[in-house]
Amino acid sequence: MAATITIKDVAKKAGVSLITVSRVINGRGYVGADTRARVQAAIDELQYVPNQMASSLRSQQTDTLALILPDITNSFWTTIARGVEDEAWSRGYGVFLCNTDDDPGKEARYIDILLRRRVEGIIIVPTPESVAQVERLQRRAIPFVVLHRKLEGIDADVVRSDSRGGAFELTRRLLDAGSRRIAYIGGPPTLLLSLDRLEGYKEALASAGVPVDPHLIKLGAYGQETGLRAAQELAAASPRPEALLIANSRLAIGALHALAEAGLRVPEDIAVAAFYDIAALDEYSPLMTTVRQPAYAIGQFGVRRLLERVAGKHLPVEDIVLPNQITVRQTQPRKLVAPT
């Protein structure tokens, strides 16, 4: 590292004191117009770039946040990450991205490093095991915001999409289209998110006076396998359900495989409505009603909320629920493979 140019060099060249240069750089405090110009000229001439480490050490502000999530390779998290990055950088904050792969050990190690780096706040997509880590943050008074998944027993801001409302709305669409026997394929009842969606489904049925039939509710681990098996069973049932409500993208993919194999056309033979976030597959999927979660906005709002906390605002803890986007594609599915 060659002899770096410091604020001192600039001050000398401009014939002012250090602090004056500092004021010009940070644009605060009174500085005369001509002084400012002289300083700026010196900065330009020397190609001076302030050292943020020094500034941070003194001011106790690192202008840095962190985003902890399972895996940016998953397109839903990617979009959230992009929302976080854009919003944070645009407000002058850098972001450290941490992929935990839902591994609590990794998560803990990342948080250690983040504490050393004195990040001013953390945005986290937690697993149920994150509770201990999050409590550590609380003890140290590091502001944080939880995205997408609520954490039981933790009093913290959450930004998420409206799972209950999304499921309710999808179900209502199916009902409006005339379906009555509407089956539900959803995630494990141990997750709050799954429960919310199941609830939305039940409420919509109730509001239409349709009784809930437990035989039509299939729950299991998130994953294509669950969706596949559930849809196979439902396709073979008699009477066959008129419609399927599917609570997750991977479940939906599995279910669509099963329906296609069974030769059931969507929507002619069976209507489908689903939470479906995999944009790449969208136009190759059948005509169904889908909920797209506002991933980008979840990231954006997460940062906004976090920065309010960082600024020390005394706000009540809030559960920020963003509306979903419901889409009904009009165009027929595209094909990558010629029909046989």
Next chain:
Amino acid sequence: MAATITIKDVAKKAGVSLITVSRVINGRGYVGADTRARVQAAIDELQYVPNQMASSLRSQQTDTLALILPDITNSFWTTIARGVEDEAWSRGYGVFLCNTDDDPGKEARYIDILLRRRVEGIIIVPTPESVAQVERLQRRAIPFVVLHRKLEGIDADVVRSDSRGGAFELTRRLLDAGSRRIAYIGGPPTLLLSLDRLEGYKEALASAGVPVDPHLIKLGAYGQETGLRAAQELAAASPRPEALLIANSRLAIGALHALAEAGLRVPEDIAVAAFYDIAALDEYSPLMTTVRQPAYAIGQFGVRRLLERVAGKHLPVEDIVLPNQITVRQTQPRKLVAPT
């Protein structure tokens, strides 16, 4: 910010000097076993976390890198990003991620911020307009590594996949399978990457004694539209080519649309080999021979190389070319939509 615990507090509690605590933390320098134990006990008891700003300021090491790329929302870049993140964190470096959307203005602004933050090195997926920015880095002696795209006139390490070899190999496979009239759909000849692939194609033909037919070469902007139109033209040509070599994922998708619409079965009516990086679409696409670029490894190797530069090793500038993975899927394509 409550009164933070500093190294001083630890030293006092352990009855040693600051520097001894520092040695224990960083695990270097001689420290007696019992002293070390006492210090560690104090650290644990006080829950002391070192302040990296202070450490960085003094040591001139920020342990921080940056990754500049177009957009993590694109799955190819995402995977590269993941490779970079994993490798960097595992070596004790944090990474700032910068999405430029291929916008030179954004790129310049990011680099300003990164210079302030004194990142020790930068990994960049450049656009042709990045040359000016990259020269700025050179002037300041900030180590950097270029990923995926070579930069004309810039003498720097590059990590990329073997475009020429990939195209050569794909073409050879088509030739081996008996095709002679092999058409080529590729990107604009202004990009080095495109030229490499075109060259691989031509070389393979030459090596098999097949003459290059300019009518069978369709070049255009990367994008589905180009692929669609090119494939339409080729499908309508007579004699129709027996095989298609497609040099990019988006071109391939467009081309597959066209073939499906024309009712041409792949590979029965026409064989296809392609650079195809969109994993989500993989199993829904026809049976074709594909090149998958080693995105994760590109990220990994980029970091490794960069850290060698950061360490000050005097290595010759290198063009690191990683082999592609060639795949021939055996199972029939899956269907999301029932056949009609």
Next chain:
DNA sequence: TTGAAAGCGCTAACAA
């Protein structure tokens, strides 16, 4: 094997 002194580059707090 341990420690004392100096200072990294900047800004907070106060003074003029």
Next chain:
DNA sequence: TTGTTAGCGCTTTCAA
């Protein structure tokens, strides 16, 4: 409107 002084929390350098 500008400047002086002190010090953020750590590591480097030198000494013991």
